[in-house]
Amino acid sequence: MNVNFEYYKIFYYVAKYKNFTKAAHALNNSQPNVTRAMNCLEHELHCTLxxxxxxxxxxxxxxxxxxxxxxxxxQQFQLAEEELSDCVGLEHGTISIGASEIALNIFLLDHLRVFHREYPGVRLKISNHSTPQAIRAVRSGESDFAVVTTPIQVEAPLKEVPLEDFQDILIGGPMFSDLLGQNKKLKDLRGYPLICLGQETTTYRFYHEWFRVQGEEFLPETQVATSDQVLPLVKSDLGLAFLPQKMAEPALMAQEVIGIRLEEEIPARRICLVYDAKRPMNAAAQKLKKILIDKEVMEEKKA
Known part of the structure; x- marks a missing residue:
């Protein structure tokens, strides 16, 4: 079948915008030309699209x-065009990053601020993913690399580079102030509502496994889509939650939430960078990757 590839491009935009006129505008074309091309494509494929x-x-x-x-x-064509246009250097490059929300909040944002100050011409495309989604985006080539939280499992040609450890703490709202100053065991939480990210996230799987190892069952009453939703729910006394200390610290200092001590030690977690060792990166992505991995480079940039 010898179909004009331009028809597929037009088909993509018509399907994307669900409108012939909008597709024509995006393509710098006319609506009659777009309509005629789609009629030709349907005729050549012998089906209605x-x-x-x-x-x-x-x-x-x-x-x-x-x-x-x-x-x-x-998407692959667009990425290829961007890579070719970006290979001239760090003045007009584009970097596509998949990031889990926790990794973005407690690690990546600080580094992106420093990088953007140094290379303002580089465009940053940040996709907010769960860790599994971010890794899939690297594998498919949609992202140059991912910055995510453990636990993770990657297979060649993907590589995992540890960046920074972080510690979660257990917090509650004012209604749970009776827990302040006490050392609680994990089993003592059975009667309290828990808040956590959804089951598709590594955070959920991390706590599900940790509770299991401790002989307990992890059954959060409230599951949320993003980590930014956790703190407001805790402040509203809807339950207890495990949250990175760095994210909880401002609310703790303002006495909007309380910290709850557990006798069992919450295992430390880690922020990692994941990239495809077989896929070349443009100069801008390589530079940011080096800054993220090399702490000395980051300190020099901050200074």
């Missing part, structure tokens, strides 16, 4: 299948 309505278009089942493949190809 769109259902036309007064409000726009939506994909048929056949169109959905094609879009999955074409969108993946378009």
């Amino acid at each position: 769109f259902v036309r309505t007064n409000r726009g278009v939506y994909l048929t089942p056949e169109g959905e299948k094609l879009y999955v493949r074409v969108s993946a190809a378009m």
